[in-house]
Amino acid sequence: MRIRPMKPCPPLARNKLRLLALTGLTLASLGGQAWGNVVTSVRPLGFIAAAIADGVTSTEVLLPDGASPHDFALRPSDVQRLKSADLVIWVGPEMEAFLTKPLAGMAPGKVISLAELPTVTPLLMKGSEGHHQHEDPHQPQNQGHPHQDENQAHDDHESGEEHHHHGEYNMHIWLSPDIARQSAIAIHDRLLDLMPEKKRQLDDNLRFFDQSLTKNDKNIATMLAPVSGKGYFVFHDAYGYFETHYGLTPLGYFTVNPEIQPGAQALHKIRTQLVEQKATCIFAEPQFRPAVINAVAKGTSVHTGTLDPLGMGIALDKGSYANFLLSLSNQYVSCLEKNI
Template sequence: MLGLSMMWGVSGASHADVVASIKPLGFIAAAIAQGVTPVTVVLPDGASEHDYALRPSDVRRIKSADLLVWVGPEMESFITRSASQLPDNKNLELTALPVIQSHLVAETGDDHDHASTHAVALKSVKSSERELSDSHSHQGTHNMHIWLSPEMALLSATAIHDRLVQLMPAQKATLDSNLSQFIANLQHADEGIRQQLNTVKDKRYYVFHDAYTYFEQHYGLSPLGYFTVNPEIQPGAQKLHEIRTQLTEHKAQCVFAEPQFRPAVIDAVSRGTGVRKGTLDPLGSNISLSPDSYVKFLSQLSSQYVSCLKPMN
């Protein structure tokens, strides 16, 4: 049996190589492709999907991939041109799938009222062939951080499974088993994470950018808002004044930064308020690809919330 370091990083002539645009999609793909084919990730650790530029080696890797897995042009614009040059059966654009589109929520400005939303229980999704849509109706109006939704992660895993079965029908039994194990692991982790986050679900906080809506809705968290929708654009003076007012009135327990973005604006706005500062990593940059890396990713994110939101003694 091949070691994980061989399975996830090295291309072999007898394998259909899977290339994921970002690490969380690599986590999901690694679980499905376990024992079948290598999985690699384009976006390097520490980089942002919002402003990355492909290197020549990235372009070559995508061009030679047997399957590219990505969210879509509204999220990874850096990969759009290379993806368009691949045959349809090798280009798995997840937000172009109707089953994923039906779960997307609109960007809602500063409105973070989750009272009208509800967490959808994870359930087994039947494996079925799903073709890519030819149109893109999002145009930047929807939240594209789909990997932060446990339910859409499960749907993405199913889509990856289906496409790999098409590419490697002889491996169907292994791929079926891997998908079943992924579903079971995710359901188990989901229950534990929900219990962990129940202890802080009423605590209010700010995040740096609007990446966490699906995770927050699924687990019933209570954000006050975010500094910016696009992390490449600094928030304006009025926005910062509103946040500062909320912090000085002690309406927030915590302000979260991110490893990819450490804006001085967070320090400046929170200075002197007594509000705690934490870090959320929406890309799992310190987690290595493995069969259980997506579950580790969700668990780590949950712990990052709790570490800053837990009641102070």
């Protein structure tokens, strides 16, 4: 049997074949979907986004471990990551001032400003520059508040836009389980708009997040109950949502803006309370370990601990936000239980 040689393809046919081959390769490389990734400003927002996007798309965090949103400066590679992202999630300009200009030119549908969501704004807590972080009976109105130091207030004012600016509200919103729940819903809804074909997976992820948050919330409340009456100081005024939600007893903080050292009057007030044994612990942070904490605590019986409000080292996965809250709770307990 004689096999006839195949006729060569005409140029037009060859071009069509090449186009089909390239299209197939592109779809294969994208896993069948032309979708990029989600980028969040800080790690705790990445925990929430990763839970909702699990099995749907990837989640990246802009700030590396050890960095703080209070003084972060974008690198050219960071700007490129923002431009190539299909969805960027941040708190808002009062928290991540360094993102204000880069995000201004992005399409509104590609950015979620969590603090501006209509479901979140009613849950916002007054910030320290609104006189008191929260109207909590445990929070003394005239004790341990560095912003009442005239020199400190002047320094805060002079810092202006150069550093992270705390406005009317506390913008550490990821420390509120209630706001985290609303944030998850908003992320779910936006991803659903962008990828309606992934509705089932997105719905399942939101349901899992909601259920795990409820279960974890009860466990943490039980864990923190024995130390809820123990007084303590934190270095940075960031924990109001968490403290109020779980009924903790903060006596005050060293500074509103961690880039500005507390004034002498504020340190004197804190030192007086430590000497009078009104506080069990003083908490520093991994990003900020000022020598002033050790200096004030020297010669007293107060313990020192570390609180990590950014969840450094916690991997992004379906359960990472619950792990973050649990880790923070353990950090409180490990220091406050020492005098029980």
